[in-house]
Amino acid sequence: MASTLSTVDSIDLDVSQFCHTPFYCEENVYFLCKKLCTNRMDDATGADLFVVFISNEKKQIPLWHQKASKREDGLVLWDYHVICVQRKTEGEFPFIVWDLDSTLPLPIPLGSYVSQAIRPSFQISPEYQRLFRIIHAPIFFRHFASDRRHMKDSNGNWIAKPPDYEAIVAEDGTIHNLYEYMEIKAADVYTNNIDVKDAVFSQKLGAVANDLEEFFSQIL
Template identity: 35%
Template sequence: MNMSSELPNRDECTYTKCYCEENVWKLCKYIEDSGKIELLSNSYAIFISNHYRTIPLWKQKASKRSDTMVMWDYHVILFVENESLIYDLDTMLGFPCSLEEYATEAFNFNMKLKPQFERLLRVVPATEFLKTFASDRTHMLTEDGEWTSPPPDYPPISSSSSTNNLQSFISMTKSSEQFGTVQTLEEFINKYMLKG
């Protein structure tokens, strides 16, 4: 069964620029609320970052040009394992697109990067992400209390145990894997890329 057809089109998704973690949370919530249990159990929120908070991605709408990269401090995408599909609401690529295409076009996987630009991934099962993630959006406030980018028009996401644990999800320290597991990009690609 093609479960990807059960997800909304890009323009039907809840989306706020610069709030990728909440966009993916809302997509996971859509899957849960729709009763698509099998799809939810095959889905993962992927936090991409590193210890330097400098991760390059290509084919991002923020770059305006498809051949230039964007340097994010972190980015979040949805991965559906059994179909090897990536859902990225900020990409110029398809929605969804194959992991193979995303690895080649967005990660530019074969390009040799300096250590400070190597991508690490925190792979969090969607069910865990929905239960545990929380953000009060303070990371988007300047010292003067101004928004660096306007927040979503719905209330901040919280869990039963936290109002703000976003930094724990962005952290790529393997020794403190409170949420999901941390992998190198190479480990992730080798584990999940569909062969043949």
């Protein structure tokens, strides 16, 4: 497993340069992908980047090695979480994960992230099984929008302090569609590998898979 950023790839970038606001993982990943594009760490259009929403119908997903945890193992039960997966054309690892909310190395090989943060071998109740909505970054850039309404209580007060920058608006003027990305159901999981690959590269909401490593092995 990689222990530092440089062991995964020859990246000359201080991770503190990434935009990060706790509890706004979808916006953090949006700007992380933008940063990767502008720093010549990826195709300028984000063609090798994928945004991954992790959730389920119960809106309770266990993830380990999370900074927000007070436990030694870093376990948190999120309602949803968002990470970036980057495809690499060179190096030992074909896919790496960027998770700014994780205590694991940044970036980290996909297999290492899955085994340590998602822990598919850990016995959990079926209702807590993680599902993955995967969207090609160029499509996400065009369509994603959030006015942060999901972070306000019934009285309109902020549950968590919002970012200082302006809210993200989609190219067509949509101001909020985060809920569409967060809604992930077992019935949405693609069973045909050809269909799921096509959906990821063409659909606004990408495709839903139940095995992250298996999905990315199909797009090598």
